[in-house]
Amino acid sequence: MGSVVGEKFAMAAEKAHEENLPLITIVSSGGARMxxxxxxxxxMAKTSAAxxxxxEGxxxxxxxxxxxxxGxxxxxxxxxxxxxxxxxxSLIGFAGPRVIEQTIKQQLPENFQRAEFLHEHGMIDLITKRKELKQTLIKLLSLTVGNYKTGS
Structure with a gap:
């Protein structure tokens, strides 16, 4: 994540807060822009603070x-x-599995850092296929926000 992504994310979070809207992000990253x-x-600090x-809302x-x-x-x-x-x-983590294995000099468990492994260990709440994402979000928003209406 570079400074442009950090700034855009912070602005989106601020706008959602000001307008009392839910915030939804779709994240994919290979790590920091060294x-x-x-x-x-x-x-990292900027987006966490945002x-x-x-x-607060x-x-x-x-x-x-x-x-x-x-990353x-x-x-x-x-x-x-x-x-x-x-x-x-999905592969999800801070450092990649090869870096971790080289650092700890041990083989990692099967499917380590995969969405399914992280779901089993409580880091992820739900695994959803991309084609089912819209309906999943509609259901979640209706449960958390209330009378959420879909567009055409």
């Missing part, structure tokens, strides 16, 4: 994790949703 240096790292301000934040979702987004706003949804078999 060429931005500390500016990229600062986006979510904290958003949650009463609307839900739904975070949808696509494949892959790695700072996972360690910040992507993991802070009131409801976290992932696409089937």
């Amino acid at each position: 060429q931005e240096g500390i500016l990229s790292l600062m986006q 979510i904290a301000r958003f949650k 009463n609307m839900p934040y739904i975070s949808i994790l696509a494949d892959p979702t790695f 700072g987004v996972t360690a910040s706003f992507a993991s802070l949703g009131d409801i976290i949804i992932a696409e089937p078999k």
